[in-house]
Amino acid sequence: MAAIDIHNIVHSYGHRPVLEDISLSIPIGSFFIIIGPNGSGKTTLMKTISRIETPQNGRIKILERPIQSYTRKHLAKTISWVPQTIPIDFPFTVMEVILMGRAPHQGILGIENQHDFKIVKDAMKFVGVEHLAERKMDQLSGGERQRVYIAKALCQEPKILLLDEPTASLDLAHQVRIMDLMERLKTEKGVTIVMVSHDVNLAALYADHLLLLKDGKIVKTGSSDQVLTCRTLEDTYGCKLLIDKNPLGELPRIGLVPDKFKVNEKKDVKLF
Amino acid sequence: MKTPMPFVWKRLLTISCLLICLLLPVMFLGLCAGSSGTQFTAVYDALTGSGKTDSMLHDIIWRIRFPRVMLALLVGSTLSLGGLVFQALLRNPLAEPYILGISGGSAIGAIIGILAGLSRFPGVSLIAFAGSISTLLVILFVTSGQSMVKKDILLLSGVMVNAFCSAVIMFLVSITQDTRLHSIIFWLMGDLSIAETGQVWILLLMLFPCFILLFLLSHPMNLLLLGREIAQTTGINIMGVTMALLITTSFMVSATVSYCGLIGFVGLVVPHFLRLLLGPDHRILVPACVLGGGAYLVLCDMLARVLPEQGEMPVGIITAMVGAPIFIYLLKRSKA
Numbered sequence: 001m002a003a004i005d006i007h008n009i010v011h012s013y014g015h016r017p018v019l020e021d022i023s024l025s026i027p028i029g030s031f032f033i034i035i036g037p038n039g040s041g042k043t044t045l046m047k048t049i050s051r052i053e054t055p056q057n058g059r060i061k062i063l064e065r066p067i068q069s070y071t072r073k074h075l076a077k078t079i080s081w082v083p084q085t086i087p088i089d090f091p092f093t094v095m096e097v098i099l100m101g102r103a104p105h106q107g108i109l110g111i112e113n114q115h116d117f118k119i120v121k122d123a124m125k126f127v128g129v130e131h132l133a134e135r136k137m138d139q140l141s142g143g144e145r146q147r148v149y150i151a152k153a154l155c156q157e158p159k160i161l162l163l164d165e166p167t168a169s170l171d172l173a174h175q176v177r178i179m180d181l182m183e184r185l186k187t188e189k190g191v192t193i194v195m196v197s198h199d200v201n202l203a204a205l206y207a208d209h210l211l212l213l214k215d216g217k218i219v220k221t222g223s224s225d226q227v228l229t230c231r232t233l234e235d236t237y238g239c240k241l242l243i244d245k246n247p248l249g250e251l252p253r254i255g256l257v258p259d260k261f262k263v264n265e266k267k268d269v270k271l272f
Numbered sequence: 273m274k275t276p277m278p279f280v281w282k283r284l285l286t287i288s289c290l291l292i293c294l295l296l297p298v299m300f301l302g303l304c305a306g307s308s309g310t311q312f313t314a315v316y317d318a319l320t321g322s323g324k325t326d327s328m329l330h331d332i333i334w335r336i337r338f339p340r341v342m343l344a345l346l347v348g349s350t351l352s353l354g355g356l357v358f359q360a361l362l363r364n365p366l367a368e369p370y371i372l373g374i375s376g377g378s379a380i381g382a383i384i385g386i387l388a389g390l391s392r393f394p395g396v397s398l399i400a401f402a403g404s405i406s407t408l409l410v411i412l413f414v415t416s417g418q419s420m421v422k423k424d425i426l427l428l429s430g431v432m433v434n435a436f437c438s439a440v441i442m443f444l445v446s447i448t449q450d451t452r453l454h455s456i457i458f459w460l461m462g463d464l465s466i467a468e469t470g471q472v473w474i475l476l477l478m479l480f481p482c483f484i485l486l487f488l489l490s491h492p493m494n495l496l497l498l499g500r501e502i503a504q505t506t507g508i509n510i511m512g513v514t515m516a517l518l519i520t521t522s523f524m525v526s527a528t529v530s531y532c533g534l535i536g537f538v539g540l541v542v543p544h545f546l547r548l549l550l551g552p553d554h555r556i557l558v559p560a561c562v563l564g565g566g567a568y569l570v571l572c573d574m575l576a577r578v579l580p581e582q583g584e585m586p587v588g589i590i591t592a593m594v595g596a597p598i599f600i601y602l603l604k605r606s607k608a
Contacts, residue, residue, distance in 0.1 A: 076507035104507035110491035
């Protein structure tokens with residue numbers, strides 16, 4: 001069964017087309033990563049899946065049901081979305097933010113019961129922010145904040161988790177920590193993970209399925225072996241790349257090739 | 273986790289009780305103070321009905337001071353809530369109906385209504401409401417899209433809308449040539465002296481349902497502070513909640529403006545201090561603003577009646593003198 005089924009969706013902002021005739025299927029319980037150059041429509045694709053944006057054309061099915069047939073709350077219990085940043089102009093504590101993830105399960109005033117507190121506690125334990133519960137959001141580091149957003153999303157008890165570049169602006173240790181967390185979420189709780197990432201190497205290490213987007217069109221989709229070939233990536237990103245085998249296993253590893261290392265070849269940047 | 277977050281009802285009850293304990297003595301002080309002197313025991317007697325008070329003082333307390341204290345209470349609550357809602361909607365702790373120019377817009381409407389000789393309710397209130405909605409639309413148009421959150425654009429457009437509104441108001445004032453002039457100017461500076469028991473009741477009937485509605489929307493307001501996208505994917509009807517908040521608040525503000533004119537900065541000062549004390553949870557802040565904002569304006573109005581040696585001054589002067597420096601302080605801190 002597919003967690004998400006997308007048929008021929010088309011979306012544009014004004015006259016600028018952002019997604020052109022995208023069709024894809026994301027299997028339940030998979031780790032699905034969307035990669036592509038800047039402005040290729042990755043985030044917009046995620047926004048259509050979470051119904052933040054409604055595509056002008058095409059159909060989206062979530063767990064075999066049309067996305068329009070979900071009520072707001074039901075959709076929030078099925079899919080939750082972790083944005084890159086959450087505004088922190090107002091001094092909520094970590095606990096308060098994570099509790100808000102319970103909103104789709106609560107009445108209009110969001111009155112918390114013991115069950116809600118238990119779920120919040122479990123989520124905090126899972127992402128490792130229990131010790132921060134009473135801290136204010138603006139006193140956290142980038143990595144801690146990202147984990148709080150993930151805990152908040154988990155409290156919605158979703159079947160599908162959407163993340164928009166969760167590792168951007170994090171250092172290496174935090175990157176691997178967040179990605180390992182997602183891997184555990186997939187294997188231990190069976191949550192389908194859909195992620196937008198800029199980091200091709202992280203994508204190669206974790207994704208079961210990859211989607212390469214450019215200019216709102218699908219370039220290639222499949223396993224990392226199929227998508228991350230030298231030819232495809234160089235054409236899509238428009239730069240010279242070095243791809244070898246990762247010593248960790250049968251995984252491609254992508255490296256950049258600066259001008260000064262290029263021999264017998266036309267250089268990308270001409271100086272005068 | 274050392275201390276689990278308190279159960280929200282328990283917290284709400286405790287804080288409400290504390291604020292009521294603050295509000296009641298303030299209201300008592302408000303009843304005691306006046307241009308005819310300050311009489312604690314007489315007011316106590318009049319309130320308990322022990323019968324020793326002379327009928328003149330009894331009348332002053334019940335017919336003049338009591339409606340005035342009630343009016344100050346209602347207006348303070350409304351303006352604080354107005355500030356609170358706009359701060360949440362625009363995710364900007366500096367937003368407030370007066371600063372954004374929404375009060376100015378309803379003042380234009382109200383003056384037109386007064387000059388046309390309409391009654392306060394429903395005539396003046398309705399035109400004031402139309403005025404506030406139009407300025408709101410202008411502000412939303414100017415700051416539409418992403419820039420809504422940017423402080424500079426929001427404040428600048430507020431300053432400009434305010435400047436335009438004052439120009440229109442001054443124009444209307446300058447073509448008015450009769451005895452209404454003095455009362456209009458006094459009213460413009462924020463004046464609570466028109467209070468009559470009947471009108472206070474009408475205002476209460478208009479405002480109380482709004483308070484309830486805002487309380488019901490307090491949890492969605494919390495979620496709005498995490499950004500529109502987060503709120504939406506957590507199951508909130510963004511459009512519905514935003515429209516309900518904007519219309520309710522504009523209605524409340526224009527109702528109070530048509531009764532009491534321009535009283536500024538209450539919506540800035542009260543929510544700011546309550547947020548510092550109680551945290552940003554709107555389920556607590558909405559009731560706290562009703563009680564605390566009420567107490568604040570009753571206190572300001574008492575000062576406005578006691579400070580001048582003769583007569584009294586408009587309460588808007590006091591609130592602006594307190595509020596403007598706090599605004600500058602907040603602006604300076606938010607830039608840092």
